[in-house]
Amino acid sequence: MSWQPHITVATIVEDLGRFLLVEERADGRNVLNQPAGHLEPDETLLEAALRETLEETGWEVELTAVTGIYLYTAPSNGVTYQRVCFAARPLRHHPTRALDDGIIGARWLTREELEAQSAHWRSHLVARCIDDYLKGERFPLSLIRVA
Template structure:
């Protein structure tokens, strides 16, 4: 039976900037940029997973304000990902991001125009950001969770 990898991602917006993490792609070994993102773990909701990944990769503690979208990706590495992307409001952040995860080289703010020039982990990085600007954001309660 086929089972896609369930992942979460965090679009964090502060003014006209978005928070991205710099990391080394585990499959290609190249340096790239991504939203704080990762896999859903046992006994956590999708929103909790997004907040956890955000904390691990940036040191920031935030709660998602909405669901940007659900993305079905058959990646070049042969893995099928089902990605749930959440929006976080970074307006009140006054501290610099400080990654806790040793795999994250840095976490920095970028404009949309800057992001378009960066080597991105996948095309979903830009797609999620553009969707956060151009599509209706769903309330987190849109996702039913029986936990």
């Protein structure tokens, strides 16, 4: 049996104390997550983060830092995900842009508003990534290298 982790990206976009989140349908329920998704073939991690954020929220962003790299095994399916989380600032919104399938919409929430909806988090990484961001975890984008 071969084992292979799934490489994913996520983006923490903060504006005036609110965080850009995605409400999406997953495993038969509505959940909240950062703009996030899988790395595609021939794509860099930075390109994936920009693409996923735009596709899931309609927002163009500028990546500013890496906030963390996380390894998570989902209890629902046993799949292991490696998540590279980026900090970003919002640049431009495209409100008429069609969002990815399964996406209900983008939501701007404070950390407190997010906590009040903890039963709807896609995983504990939703809060963990924001909390690391709020603690000041910032690593230069140059940490990500393409060989």
